Amino acid sequence: MLVKHSKFVCLYYMVIVMSWCTPAVSFSVINSLPGFNAPLPFKLETGYIGVDDVEFFYYFTESERNPAEDPLLLWITGGPGCSSLSGFFFEIGPLRFNMVEYNGSLPTFFLNQYAWTKVSSIIFLDAPVGTGFSYSRMPQGFKTGDMKHAISCYNFLRKWLESHPKFLTNPLYIAGDSYSGMIIPIITQAISDDIEDQGMLTLNLKGYLLGNPYTDRNFDFNSKIPYCNRMAFISDELYESAKKNCKGEYSKVEGRNQRCANDLQAISENYYCYLLKVWASDISVQEALHTRKGTIKEWVRCNRSMDYDNAVQSTLSYHLHLNKRGYRALIYSGDHDLAVPYIGTESWIKSLNLSIVDDWRPWFDDGQVGGYSRKYGNDFTFATVKGAGHTTPEYNPKECFAMFSRWISQQPL
Missing domain, CATH: 3.40.50.1820 (Alpha/Beta hydrolase fold, catalytic domain)
Incomplete structure (x- = not known):
């Protein structure tokens, strides 16, 4: 491409x-x-x-x-x-x-x-x-x-x-x-x-x-379901059922079985993010x-x-x-974002296989945790912003x- x-x-x-x-x-x-x-x-x-x-x-x-x-x-x-x-x-x-x-x-x-x-x-x-x-x-x-x-x-x-x-x-x-x-x-x-x-x-x-x-459509959209589970928007039981029936592919419409469709419909009814x-x-x-x-x-x-x-x-x-x-x-993510969950962003960054220079750690503002960050080779930084x-x-x-x-x-x- x-x-x-x-x-x-x-x-x-x-x-x-x-x-x-x-x-x-x-x-x-x-x-x-x-x-x-x-x-x-x-x-x-x-x-x-x-x-x-x-x-x-x-x-x-x-x-x-x-x-x-x-x-x-x-x-x-x-x-x-x-x-x-x-x-x-x-x-x-x-x-x-x-x-x-x-x-x-x-x-x-x-x-x-x-x-x-x-x-x-x-x-x-x-x-x-x-x-x-x-x-x-x-x-x-x-x-x-x-x-x-x-x-x-x-x-x-x-x-x-x-x-x-x-x-x-x-x-x-x-x-x-x-x-x-x-x-x-x-x-x-x-x-x-x-x-x-x-x-x-x-x-x-x-x-x-x-x-x-x-x-990336696959990373961004497939991360929404596990993110909803992490944030307690949906139950563990519903998440496990969707994971099993959809085989971890939540963004694809073609070839989706009815059990997967039913689980995703149940999930959509459980959250909503002048x-x-x-x-x-x-x-x-x-x-x-x-x-x-x-x-x-x-x-x-x-x-x-x-x-x-x-x-x-x-x-x-x-x-x-x-x-x-x-x-x-610099790629930064609010960690309470359902539109583009940070776990999807974190996943696609990991898929680039860049060398880690400074591993996952908190960063601070006025003595308080502002979020977490990881720095990769050639000055590529991923940071979350807490809340x-x-x-x-x-x-x-x-x-x-x-x-x-x-x-x-x-x-x-």
């Missing part, structure tokens, strides 16, 4: 290389935002960058520490189709909503003291097309999928850096969470391939990081962000109706390839900031 996708990437470069010569870029510096009653104490820029027929919208925040030298992150929220405002306001950005009972007025914010922008500059990208304020100028431009999504993000990044050349030498990391686990490794490898070929503008790529990432839309849909907000009027019919946090091809079934080969090339990686759910920094912002700031500074967790 790696070779097949690499050939696809090379062919895609040949088709789109001419578009890089005529960049369509527009951006504005935002000094104030509705809902925050003071000038912004950080630098915020929004803008559009055209890639083929698509106009990608982004939010860029400079590091509050030393933007000239601090790392630069490209952040893509999962979904696919969830706006990067989710990451900006609920996870790692400089502002957070005041979570009060909604009374019909515009939501308000407070400063996030655990924002990752305190130690890094971050581009929050609305991608793929149809996400957030990103749109296509042509109807056919809205059709996308895993590979097109990944390569479009890479082309966006190149154009963004061409228009912001002072960040070309900053250490570069590609980051995201959830479904972005199917996209980030492809983007990272595309950059890596380009660097190896030395054919175009060289980016200072250092690595990538992923939170609770979808990675402010952002109001704010982003407000006309004064869209004017403040300098979005283009009439380009989207309705702003939604996660677009579930896009024409999207989920073509990539596994990104394991990308992780292995990038590790062999020496790129750093956190799927979008990990949303649940444990303090611990996640400690984890990120140490890792991005190349310090032990």
